[in-house]
Amino acid sequence: METLDNVLTRRSANRLTGPAPDDAELEVLLKAAMTAPDHGRLLPWRLVTLRGEDRVELGRCLAGLAADDPGARERAAAKPLRAPLLLAIVFSPVEHPKVQRWEQLAATAAVVHTLSLLLHDRGYASIWRTGPATEDSGVRGLHGLGPGEQLLGWLYAGTSMVAAPPRRPYEVGPRLIALADIAGPN
Numbered sequence: 001m002e003t004l005d006n007v008l009t010r011r012s013a014n015r016l017t018g019p020a021p022d023d024a025e026l027e028v029l030l031k032a033a034m035t036a037p038d039h040g041r042l043l044p045w046r047l048v049t050l051r052g053e054d055r056v057e058l059g060r061c062l063a064g065l066a067a068d069d070p071g072a073r074e075r076a077a078a079k080p081l082r083a084p085l086l087l088a089i090v091f092s093p094v095e096h097p098k099v100q101r102w103e104q105l106a107a108t109a110a111v112v113h114t115l116s117l118l119l120h121d122r123g124y125a126s127i128w129r130t131g132p133a134t135e136d137s138g139v140r141g142l143h144g145l146g147p148g149e150q151l152l153g154w155l156y157a158g159t160s161m162v163a164a165p166p167r168r169p170y171e172v173g174p175r176l177i178a179l180a181d182i183a184g185p186n
């Protein structure tokens with residue numbers, strides 16, 4: 001797929017089923033996504049794969065956090081089952097004299113988005129999902145987070161069950177301006 005076309009046609013997909021990339025294919029795609037710009041080449045992240053029963057275990061954790069009614073617990077438990085593969089995104093910033101935390105977060109987001117584009121290029125689809133559960137100690141523990149690390153959510157991956165709706169073209173408008181057009185203080 002041509003790059004411009006790939007970027008323009010990627011959509012977040014809510015309803016995902018199999019197939020999802022296996023570990024070998026995922027490694028190829030991640031190796032490519034890791035080329036995203038990363039100040040200091042710190043690689044301040046890791047991904048944890050959840051497949052099959054792992055998703056049920058996460059669902060159990062989420063159900064435990066849900067409101068005290070059976071419907072809410074059932075809905076929470078079913079959330080991780082919305083895709084065959086979940087990639088938990090663990091942000092693991094390091095102390096660095098030059099590279100600030102926000103730069104490391106930006107580098108991490110760049111890897112995740114590049115991976116979503118590569119998944120799309122291979123015919124898969126994905127959606128990045130977050131939520132308050134990412135801060136829960138049980139959920140953090142399940143994914144092996146250490147102190148100072150942050151769970152940025154999960155990239156749900158698989159094959160979309162519906163055709164991606166076309167994207168309304170964006171208007172760049174005032175979000176791209178020449179310095180010469182900025183009225184200075186004088």
Ligand SMILES: Cc1cc2nc3c(=O)[nH]c(=O)nc-3n(C[C@H](O)[C@H](O)[C@H](O)COP(=O)(O)O)c2cc1C
Nearest residue numbers: 010011012013014109127128129130131152153167
């Ligand atoms: C950091 C991040 C967190 C997101 N969290 C959620 C989420 O919790 N739930 C959700 O439905 N979508 C989530 N999304 C996906 C966005 O909703 C989605 O990208 C947006 O609606 C635009 O859709 P598109 O990707 O098809 O352009 C998240 C996206 C990003 C980048």
